[in-house]
Amino acid sequence: MSLALVFAVAGLVSVGTFLVTSRSLSRIVLGFSMLGHAAVLALLASGGPAGDPPLADQSDLETIANPLPQALSLTAIVISFGLTLFLLALARRQHLLTGGDLVEDDLEDRRIAYEADDNDEIGSAA
Amino acid sequence: MTTIVALVVVGPLVAAAAGLMWQDRSVVRDVITLGGLGATTAAAAWLLVAVERNGTVVIRVGGWDPDLGIVLVADLFAALILVVAVATILVVEIFAIGQRRTAWGADARLAGPLLLVLTSGVALAIVTGDLFTLFVAFELILISSYVLLTHQGRRGQIRSGMTYVTMNLFASTLFLLGVAFVYSATGTVNFAQLAIRIPELSSELRWGIGLWFLVVFGTKAAIFPLFSWLPDSYPTAPTTITAVFAGLLTKIGVYALIRFHTMMSMEDLGPVILIVAGVTMLVGVAGALAQDDMKRILSFHIVSQIGYMLMGLGLFSVAGVAGAVLFLIHQIPIKTVLFLVGGLVEESEGTSTLDRVGGLAARKPVIALLFALPALSLAGLPPFSGFVAKLALIDAGIADVSVPIVAVALVGSLLTLLSMAKIWLGVFWGGQPNSPAPVPVDSGSVRSHRLMVTATSFAVAATLGIALAAGPLWELSERAAIDLIDPSDYVELVLQ
Numbered sequence: 001m002s003l004a005l006v007f008a009v010a011g012l013v014s015v016g017t018f019l020v021t022s023r024s025l026s027r028i029v030l031g032f033s034m035l036g037h038a039a040v041l042a043l044l045a046s047g048g049p050a051g052d053p054p055l056a057d058q059s060d061l062e063t064i065a066n067p068l069p070q071a072l073s074l075t076a077i078v079i080s081f082g083l084t085l086f087l088l089a090l091a092r093r094q095h096l097l098t099g100g101d102l103v104e105d106d107l108e109d110r111r112i113a114y115e116a117d118d119n120d121e122i123g124s125a126a
Numbered sequence: 127m128t129t130i131v132a133l134v135v136v137g138p139l140v141a142a143a144a145g146l147m148w149q150d151r152s153v154v155r156d157v158i159t160l161g162g163l164g165a166t167t168a169a170a171a172w173l174l175v176a177v178e179r180n181g182t183v184v185i186r187v188g189g190w191d192p193d194l195g196i197v198l199v200a201d202l203f204a205a206l207i208l209v210v211a212v213a214t215i216l217v218v219e220i221f222a223i224g225q226r227r228t229a230w231g232a233d234a235r236l237a238g239p240l241l242l243v244l245t246s247g248v249a250l251a252i253v254t255g256d257l258f259t260l261f262v263a264f265e266l267i268l269i270s271s272y273v274l275l276t277h278q279g280r281r282g283q284i285r286s287g288m289t290y291v292t293m294n295l296f297a298s299t300l301f302l303l304g305v306a307f308v309y310s311a312t313g314t315v316n317f318a319q320l321a322i323r324i325p326e327l328s329s330e331l332r333w334g335i336g337l338w339f340l341v342v343f344g345t346k347a348a349i350f351p352l353f354s355w356l357p358d359s360y361p362t363a364p365t366t367i368t369a370v371f372a373g374l375l376t377k378i379g380v381y382a383l384i385r386f387h388t389m390m391s392m393e394d395l396g397p398v399i400l401i402v403a404g405v406t407m408l409v410g411v412a413g414a415l416a417q418d419d420m421k422r423i424l425s426f427h428i429v430s431q432i433g434y435m436l437m438g439l440g441l442f443s444v445a446g447v448a449g450a451v452l453f454l455i456h457q458i459p460i461k462t463v464l465f466l467v468g469g470l471v472e473e474s475e476g477t478s479t480l481d482r483v484g485g486l487a488a489r490k491p492v493i494a495l496l497f498a499l500p501a502l503s504l505a506g507l508p509p510f511s512g513f514v515a516k517l518a519l520i521d522a523g524i525a526d527v528s529v530p531i532v533a534v535a536l537v538g539s540l541l542t543l544l545s546m547a548k549i550w551l552g553v554f555w556g557g558q559p560n561s562p563a564p565v566p567v568d569s570g571s572v573r574s575h576r577l578m579v580t581a582t583s584f585a586v587a588a589t590l591g592i593a594l595a596a597g598p599l600w601e602l603s604e605r606a607a608i609d610l611i612d613p614s615d616y617v618e619l620v621l622q
Binding site: 013016020025028032035036038039040042043045046047068069072075076079082083086087090093094097098103 | 287288296
C-alpha cells in the first residue's frame with residue numbers, strides 16, 4: 001500500500017473532522033465531502049497495489065488491480081454525492097428560515113444553562 | 127422460497143415508486159402503501175415459518191460467488207426481527223392515515239412512500255450477508271429518515287434535523303472507513319468469510335475492529351456516550367415518524383451490533399460492552415426523570431432500554447444473547463406504541479407537556495388504558511412482555527455471576543417505573559390545569575380518531591400477545607442465539 005495514500009487519508013480525515021465540528025453549515029458540508037473522499041481513498045487502498053485496468057476478457061488476471069474495492073468506492077461516491085446535496089438543501093432551508101448560516105442553539109440546553117447560572121447565583125448570595 | 131428473501135427488500139421499493147407516481151390521488155396512494163406493507167408483512171411471516179421449519183435460507187444475488195457478490199441470508203434471528211419490524215411499520219401507517227387530518231400529521235404525500243423506502247432499508251439491513259450491503263442498507267434507512275424528519279421544514283425540525291444528519295453521516299463515514307479496514311485485514315466483506323477470518327487475526331486487530339464497529343453501530347443505536355443526538359431530534363418530528371424511529375432505527379443498530387459481534391467472536395470485548403450497557407441504562411433513565419414533556423421522557427427511555435440489549439450481548443453466553451433477542455422483539459412494538467399514545471394525547475389535548483395536561487384518565491379512559499399497559503411492560507412488571515424479557519436477561523446475568531450489571535439493571539427498571547409514574551401523574555391523574563392548552567387548530571374527525579385508537583389498541587394487544595407467547599418466543603430466541611454464537615451452520619450454508 002502506498003504511504004502517500006495513507007497520509008492523504010489521514011490529512012482528509014483531520015481536516016474533515018475539524019470542519020464538521022464548526023458551527024457554520026457550509027463548513028459542515030465541506031467537511032463531509034472531505035470525509036467522504038477520505039473513506040473512498042481508504043477503500044481504494046484496501047484493495048492492495050495498483051495494477052492494470054480490470055476489464056472483463058481483456059486483461060491478465062495476474063496483473064490487474066482488485067476490482068471489488070473499486071466497485072464499493074463507486075457506490076460510496078454516489079451515496080455521499082446524494083447526501084451532500086441533501087445537506088446543502090437543509091442549509092438553504094435554514095438560511096431561508098433564520099437568515100443565517102450557523103447551527104442554532106438548542107433551546108432546552110440554553111434553558112438548563114440559565115437555570116444552572118441562577119442556581120450558582122443563589123448559592124453564592126447565600 | 128429463496129425469492130421471498132429478495133421480495134421483502136425489493137417489494138417495498140417498487141411500492142414506494144408507485145406511491146410517488148400517484149402521490150396526489152390519496153386513495154390510490156393509500157391502497158399502494160398499505161398493500162405494500164401488508165404484503166411485506168405476510169411475506170416476512172411466511173419466511174419466519176419456513177426458516178423455523180427448514181432452516182436458514184440463502185440467496186446469491188445475480189448468482190455471484192459469496193466472495194464477489196451480494197448474499198442475502200435469512201436465519202432465525204433475521205426472520206424473527208423482520209416480522210416484528212415490518213408489522214410495526216404497518217400498524218404505524220394505519221395510525222398515520224388516521225392522524226393526517228389533524229394538525230400533527232405528517233405530509234401524507236411523502237410519508238407513505240418514504241415509510242416504504244425505510245421498510246426496504248430495514249429489511250435489507252436485517253437479511254444482508256455482507257458488511258458493505260449493510261452500509262448501503264443503513265444509508266437507505268437514514269436517507270429516508272432524514273427526509274421524514276425534516277420534510278415539513280419547520281424551524282425546530284431543521285435545527286434538530288441538522289444535528290441528526292450530522293451525527294449519522296459522521297457515523298456512516300466511520301462505517302465506510304471500517305469496511306476499508308476490515309477489507310485490508312481480511313480480504314473480504316462477507317459475514318460468513320469474516321466469521322472464519324476475523325477470529326484468526328491478531329488480538330490487537332480484533333480489538334481494533336470490534337471497538338471501531340462498537341462506535342459505528344453504537345452511534346446508530348444511541349449507546350452512552352453517543353446518544354445525545356436522539357432525545358433532541360426525535361420529539362420534533364410528527365408522532366408517527368417518531369414512533370417508527372423510536373421502535374426501529376436504534377434497534378437496527380442493536381441488531382447489527384449483535385450480529386457482528388457474536389458472529390465475529392468478539393468475546394474479549396464483553397467487559398467493555400457491559401460497562402457501556404450499565405452506564406447507558408442509568409444515564410438514559412436519569413435523563414428521562416429530568417424531562418417534563420411526554421415525548422422527551424419517552425425519547426430518553428429509548429436510550430435506557432438500549433442498555434438492556436447491550437447487557438445481553440456483553441455476556442456473550444447463549445442465555446444472554448437469547449435474552450437480548452427477546453428484548454429486541456419486545457422493545458420494537460412497545461416503544462412504538464408508547465409514542466403512538468403520546469400522539470393520541472397530543473391530538474386530544476393540544477400538547478404533550480406534562481404541566482399543561484392533566485386528568486385525562488377520567489376524560490379519556492381508553493387512552494389511559496392504552497398508555498398504562500405498555501408503560502408497565504416497559505418498566506418490566508409481570509405479567510407483561512417486558513417482565514419476561516428482563517427476567518431472561520437478569521437470569522443470564524446471574525448465571526454469568528455478573529453481579530454489578532444485574533444490580534444496575536434492577537435499579538434502572540425501578541427508575542423506569544418511577545418516570546412512567548411521573549407521566550401518569552402529570553397526564554392522566556389530577557385536574558385539568560388552570561391554563562388550558564390551546565385547542566388544536568384543525569381537530570381530526572371522529573372517524574380518523576377512531577382509526578388511530580384502533581391501530582394503537584391493535585398494537586397494545588400485540589404486545590400482550592408477546593407476553594402470552596413468551597414460551598415459544600424464548601425457545602426461538604434461544605435457537606437464534608445458539609446459531610449466532612456458533613455460526614458454523616451459517617458459514618457452511620453461505621459458502622457451500
